[in-house]
Amino acid sequence: MPKSRRPLSNEHNFTAYLFLLPWLIGFFCLTLGPMLGSLYFSFTRYNLLSPPEWIGFSNFVNIFTEDPTFQNSISLTFQYVFLSVPLRLAFALLIAMMLNKGIRALGLYRTVYYIPSLLGGSVAIAIVWRQIFDGEGLVNKFLGLIGIEGPSWISHPDYIIYTIVSLSVWQFGSAMVIFLAGLKQIPADLYEAAQVDGAGKVRQFFRITLPMLTPVLFFNLVMSIINSFQAFTPAYVIGDGRGGPLDATMFYTLYLYLKGFSFFDMGYASALAWIMLLIIGALTAVLFVTSKFWVFYGDSKEGR
Amino acid sequence: MRSKSVAAAVKHAVIIIAGILMLYPVLWLVSSSFKPNHMIFTDTGLWPKAFTLDNYANGWKGLQHVSFGRFFANSWLISIMSVLGNLATCSLAAFAFARLNFKLRKLWFSLMLVTIMLPYHVTLIPQYIIYDKLQWINTYYPLILPKWLAHDSFFILLMVQFIRGIPRELDESATIDGCGQRQIYGRIILPLLVPALITAAIFTFIWSWDDFFSQMIYLSDIKLFTVQLGIRSLFDPSGQSDWGALLAMSTLSLVPITLIFLIFQRYFLDGIATTGLK
16 A cells, blocks of 8 residues: 555645645745845845945834824824724624624625625715715715715814724725624524523623624624735825825825835835834734633534 | 604714715715816816716826826726736635645644734835846736745635534545545535635735835836726826826725725625624
């Protein structure tokens, strides 16, 4: 037998590496190499024209001590992430709960609520958003109908962030579809048993639905945070493309883009990119560590 | 019984009204694109009081004598090449991970998982420098080549999970019939993988179509512009835009994505549900 197993494993090895070749080239040339490259550049001054000049930790020292734009963009981006992600997930869960339980025309509703997620990433929708939130746009006309005088959402630096958050929350459909799939997995007999024991709807939600959904919720949370941190198009198009008004749309990725591709300060931009990687890594690590305490993987996985 | 059906009707009403509110911005965009320029911001109703196609004619002329037709053709080219690349290289990699035993498999697999979560920006600048040195700025290579190197690892994972669901007995009986691993990939796994391939194709198409950031960084020659870049150039944030033309072209830019979604929505929504795509 060993005789016949060897050629088989050789065939596996050869075929596997042949099939993996494109990915391996991509991994080394587009991921690992460039990652190390940007780590190196982050310790240099480099403008593409003259060779990179080693300056040690200067970029990082500058970023943390004398760069108010960096501090502003970090806090703006955190504001955006911590406003938009919980709101988006809450809406997604709420509508998913309404659509669950064998409602008629589910397919149609699911499609309608998904369409914003489909279109939301385009420049076209960002332009529409800028227009309907404008001082005399649709949103303020609607608010006027119920007697509220809305501010000029776009031109006022305090309010433009809410315009961008609302565009993100509007796209709750994709998270909703994942929640719907998760809800379908919850065995109906759990609810029947709870009903027999006299648990009301609210109690059922907190004692059955929410714990059973935590794996899906966890997944949604991690992916939404990572993606929101990298939001670019809405800030670029709804703002003026340079972070204005008054740096109120200077999201982290926009700042990085401007440093790298407007000022051609590639070293500085690389340092910003690595700081971003560390922040996202830290956030993800925190979520994974705390997940032990709140994410409930059913008996099926633990038992086996 | 009666109160139950009333409750159901109320629930449907809430869902429908919320759904209309959700779609309102899109409907506003489509309806405004058919209104004469001076009425776009005065006539707020969804049904245009006056109907015109001028916006489409004006918008289609494009910028600096390059028509929007060119931008659309460019976007289609980039998206289709990206789709083909992702399907070919991701399915090969996924087959290797899911079915073959090879040295360092676990290491490569975990590295692949890590790259899914890696932010694009940490590799952006060296990639730009490499493409610059290769004189590939103002070509489509920076946008298409990564797809031919299975750079979107998310789709590898999607396909790995799908292949794991295909019974191994099929492979084994094919082996008995004398098929090698490469034939198993081509004759057995690939045909059964079609639903996952469609999901990956749709998402790749949409993401490439909407990938404003990369397009903006790598393309500055107006003849190479994509639809997204064309729209952004029609739009002047200080307020002097030809709004009719802008909204008309914006509407057109959403048509391909919407059509693809409506045709393939079963694969699409099930794909999201099983893999948790964006």
